[in-house]
Amino acid sequence: SPSVIATWMPGQKTVAMPDGVARQLAARSRLSVKIHYRGVGEEVKDLSSVGLYFAKRPPAKQTREIAVTNPEIVIPAGASLHRVTASYSIQEDTEAIALRPRAHPLVVSLQATVYRPDGSEEVLIWTRSYRFDWQPTYYLKRAAPLAKGTRVEVVAYFDNSEDNPNNPNSPPKQVRWNDLTLDPLCTLVVTAARASAD
Numbered sequence: 621s622p623s624v625i626a627t628w629m630p631g632q633k634t635v636a637m638p639d640g641v642a643r644q645l646a647a648r649s650r651l652s653v654k655i656h657y658r659g660v661g662e663e664v665k666d667l668s669s670v671g672l673y674f675a676k677r678p679p680a681k682q683t684r685e686i687a688v689t690n691p692e693i694v695i696p697a698g699a700s701l702h703r704v705t706a707s708y709s710i711q712e713d714t715e716a717i718a719l720r721p722r723a724h725p726l727v728v729s730l731q732a733t734v735y736r737p738d739g740s741e742e743v744l745i746w747t748r749s750y751r752f753d754w755q756p757t758y759y760l761k762r763a764a765p766l767a768k769g770t771r772v773e774v775v776a777y778f779d780n781s782e783d784n785p786n787n788p789n790s791p792p793k794q795v796r797w798n799d800l801t802l803d804p805l806c807t808l809v810v811t812a813a814r815a816s817a818d
Contacts (some may be wrong), residue, residue: 637683638763643683679816682816684811685811687708687810694795696780696794697780698792702779703776704775705773712814713766713768715766718810719732719744719810721809722808723807724795725788730806732744733772733775734764735773737768745808763813774808
């Protein structure tokens with residue numbers, strides 16, 4: 621099945637994976653690049669390229685993407701501060717090394733907190749004044765351990781009022797997952813690293 625191996629936005633600094641961490645690609649995998657453009661009113665040329673770096677030895681840890689989302693989200697018309705949640709339970713010991721919020725233009729803030737089996741809590745990310753046109757990947761300075769049984773909870777607030785300049789509907793209307801985009805209204809993509817299989 622298809623999986624995202626990386627995302628990048630113009631102006632975002634490229635970041636290498638930590639030593640000993642890599643993404644495994646099956647033999648004969650096919651690489652597809654999806655590019656989103658914004659009109660600038662004139663013809664331009666694209667000089668995009670992709671660089672892959674291959675591990676010189678089998679990595680100690682392999683990465684995978686975990687999507688924390690809730691497809692049942694409905695944002696009422698006119699709601700100025702509508703709260704939605706999504707959660708995911710970690711099934712095996714792993715660690716978060718990067719986070720990427722992906723959300724609808726109506727999102728104004730998104731916070732992700734982990735609740736560990738030992739009772740500890742940690743806020744992994746809190747974006748305020750969220751910008752739909754700027755959805756970078758945030759690389760953590762140090763990996764955040766996610767033991768088996770850890771719950772990742774995302775809380776996001778949406779502004780579906782006439783006062784929101786990012787609202788594509790005038791007057792505002794109720795919004796569901798598929799109303800404007802095939803992507804979920806609110807997802808946190810966690811790049812997680814776990815021990816490589818022997």
